[in-house]
Amino acid sequence: MDEKTSSPETPTDAVPTADPAAGAPEAAGRSGAADGRRTGWDRSTRRAALFASLVAVPVTVAVAGFTFAKLSPDPPAAAPSASPTTLRGQSSTPVEMAAPALAQRPGVVCLALVSQLPATVRELAQRPVTAGAEQNAAYGDPALTVACGGPEPTVDATGHVWGVNGVCWYAAERSDATVLTTLDRETGVTVTVPRAYEGPLQWLTPISDAVVASVPSGGDSPSGCRR
Numbered sequence: 680m681d682e683k684t685s686s687p688e689t690p691t692d693a694v695p696t697a698d699p700a701a702g703a704p705e706a707a708g709r710s711g712a713a714d715g716r717r718t719g720w721d722r723s724t725r726r727a728a729l730f731a732s733l734v735a736v737p738v739t740v741a742v743a744g745f746t747f748a749k750l751s752p753d754p755p756a757a758a759p760s761a762s763p764t765t766l767r768g769q770s771s772t773p774v775e776m777a778a779p780a781l782a783q784r785p786g787v788v789c790l791a792l793v794s795q796l797p798a799t800v801r802e803l804a805q806r807p808v809t810a811g812a813e814q815n816a817a818y819g820d821p822a823l824t825v826a827c828g829g830p831e832p833t834v835d836a837t838g839h840v841w842g843v844n845g846v847c848w849y850a851a852e853r854s855d856a857t858v859l860t861t862l863d864r865e866t867g868v869t870v871t872v873p874r875a876y877e878g879p880l881q882w883l884t885p886i887s888d889a890v891v892a893s894v895p896s897g898g899d900s901p902s903g904c905r906r
Contacts, residue, residue, distance in 0.1 A: 769820035781814060785866045792890065801882060823873060829867045843883045848861060870886055
């Protein structure tokens with residue numbers, strides 16, 4: 680009797696059972712990568728949002744400041760500071776002056792001169808006079824005076840003469856003032872400058888302009904006034 684040897688059967692058509700854990704690393708890798716990408720996107724998005732906020736805030740502040748500056752009223756202009764030509768405080772009392780009678784021609788010339796005199800001599804305002812408003816004028820306190828119609832002085836070669844704006848003046852010194860009289864005009868004009876005002880010649884400029892405009896020349900100027 681044939682003896683059959685029995686051996687355990689090995690199924691040849693069995694399909695290997697997939698191990699659920701076998702695919703886990705790959706799936707986990709894909710899931711991790713996806714999570715990493717999402718995490719990266721989230722971080723990039725947050726950075727972009729933060730950067731946009733940092734840019735937007737200063738721009739908003741700058742725009743608001745510009746708008747406020749445009750809408751705000753302009754500051755008041757500063758008050759002008761005092762200047763060397765500011766008028767000095769002075770008395771309004773008439774200045775006492777003599778008014779000798781003048782011949783017709785000198786009277787007409789002096790009236791023309793007074794009409795040409797300025798309202799101020801530098802910072803000195805004109806003041807009324809007690810007599811002869813048609814031939815006299817006064818400025819400031821103490822008073823600088825202008826008298827028209829007197830005789831012109833005779834000056835020797837050593838006399839102090841000065842040319843100011845086309846007019847020749849002779850300077851005589853007194854204890855309280857410098858007295859300047861024309862030397863080249865048809866009718867004499869005398870200006871008395873108190874010692875309180877330094878540089879007597881500088882006060883003659885506007886007066887000389889009025890003299891040139893209204894008092895005719897009386898001949899040649901002394902040599903000290905010629906240029």
